Amino acid sequence: MDKKYDSQALLVNISTDNWLYTPVYASSNLNLIFFYTSTGKDTKYFEHFKEGNKSVFFVNGSSTQGEKLIDGEIKLEDSTRGLVSLKAYKKHLTTEASGKVVEQIQIQLQQNIS
Incomplete structure (x- = not known):
């Protein structure tokens, strides 16, 4: 994936x-x-990270724009009881996963600032 995004x-x-x-x-x-x-x-x-290569080296291209690169791995375990549709359960997992990802990014950003 060599695609670049505008932001x-x-x-x-x-x-x-x-x-x-x-x-x-x-x-x-x-x-x-x-x-x-x-x-x-x-x-x-x-x-590289997705393919399981944990030894990814970030290269600093001497950018003056202060690029931030953050990566991480999250384990999400869930057990839900009660009447729930498959669509609702997938939405529940998506909400939980996105919350954990955002939380980890915020933690890493705070650590980089300190």
Whole structure:
């Protein structure tokens, strides 16, 4: 993926998904990886990270624009009981996953500022 974006880009991939759904019980174990670039460039790192290459080296191109590159891995476990549709359960997982990704990005940004 050499595609460049005009502005910030957040790329998320589900690397492992084990889930079970019935109308009265649903559970899931998801492994998510994410990559954030503040300028929309350098999305090539996400492809290496997504393929399981943990040894990704970020190269500083001496940019004066202060590009931020953030990556991470999140494990999401969920167990839901009660009457729930598959569509509603997928929406629930999406909401949980997006909240965790945003939380991790905020934590890493705060650590970089400190």
